[in-house]
Amino acid sequence: MKFSQTLHDIIMIKLIDIDKFVQSRFKKTFILKGIDLEIAEGEFVTIMGPSGAGKSTLLNIIGLLDPPSAGEYYLLDQPVHKLKERQRSDLQKHTIGYVFQAYHLIDELTVYENIETPLLYQNMPGKQRKARVAELLDRFQMVAKKDLFPEQLSGGQQQLVGVARAIAGKPRLLLADEPTGNLHSEQGKEVMELFKQLNKEGMTIIQVTHSEENAQYGERIIRIVDGAIEKDERIVKEKEQEA
Numbered sequence: 603m604k605f606s607q608t609l610h611d612i613i614m615i616k617l618i619d620i621d622k623f624v625q626s627r628f629k630k631t632f633i634l635k636g637i638d639l640e641i642a643e644g645e646f647v648t649i650m651g652p653s654g655a656g657k658s659t660l661l662n663i664i665g666l667l668d669p670p671s672a673g674e675y676y677l678l679d680q681p682v683h684k685l686k687e688r689q690r691s692d693l694q695k696h697t698i699g700y701v702f703q704a705y706h707l708i709d710e711l712t713v714y715e716n717i718e719t720p721l722l723y724q725n726m727p728g729k730q731r732k733a734r735v736a737e738l739l740d741r742f743q744m745v746a747k748k749d750l751f752p753e754q755l756s757g758g759q760q761q762l763v764g765v766a767r768a769i770a771g772k773p774r775l776l777l778a779d780e781p782t783g784n785l786h787s788e789q790g791k792e793v794m795e796l797f798k799q800l801n802k803e804g805m806t807i808i809q810v811t812h813s814e815e816n817a818q819y820g821e822r823i824i825r826i827v828d829g830a831i832e833k834d835e836r837i838v839k840e841k842e843q844e845a
């Protein structure tokens with residue numbers, strides 16, 4: 603049987619025997635050990651597991667924020683482990699968007715400026731940049747809030763700005779580490795619905811969450827325990843079963 607989603611034919615992420623360890627004088631402590639993982643373009647994946655299991659470490663490696671200690675990582679067929687810093691940073695800027703639990707907005711910048719930031723890093727021309735920010739403000743119903751500063755917004759609104767900023771540069775991959783961890787359930791739902799929509803539009807999403815309910819928005823759950831993948835399962839949705 604073939605999956606209906608054609609995007610799923612492109613392998614976006616391939617991790618081969620990835621380790622992450624910290625070395626002290628007398629011993630090596632493994633944070634991740636022997637991670638093998640393939641994620642196809644267009645997937646919506648959830649990483650779950652107990653606190654301290656290594657979820658954030660794994661997401662940071664996938665997001666090129668932190669190098670693995672050993673193993674191979676291919677992102678869109680590029681051997682990340684072999685790239686020079688400059689190439690890695692270019693790949694990062696043009697491919698990946700990040701959403702953080704604590705929003706990580708820049709306090710001194712307005713909503714507009716926060717959303718604009720990644721586009722400046724991408725050297726997008728001014729006119730195009732303005733159009734893109736306007737489009738996002740509109741989509742996120744934030745036009746009236748564009749000149750406010752993060753502290754003038756609710757947590758839910760700040761996270762919407764966080765998501766708008768993350769997708770401003772139209773990344774193919776969106777990474778979110780406990781994006782609803784600081785939100786009320788209604789606000790959390792809004793963010794999850796947004797992710798679902800973005801995924802429908804073709805964006806690959808990998809999120810870390812403690813919420814089984816949030817995990818149901820995706821289609822695959824990877825469970826990490828003690829730095830290793832304990833379980834990797836597809837969520838079978840009713841619609842898919844009928845097809």
Ligand SMILES: Nc1ncnc2c1ncn2[C@@H]1O[C@H](COP(=O)(O)OP(=O)(O)O)[C@@H](O)[C@H]1O
Nearest residue numbers: 624632633651652653654655656657658659660
């Ligand atoms: N730079 C580091 N040095 C030492 N230990 C670390 C470092 N980063 C993470 N750890 C440890 O690795 C484990 C996994 O951390 P993390 O990936 O943040 O877990 P999770 O996100 O699943 O809660 C934890 O025990 C944490 O204390």
Ligand SMILES: [Mg+2]
Nearest residue numbers: 657658659779
């Ligand atoms: Mg974490």
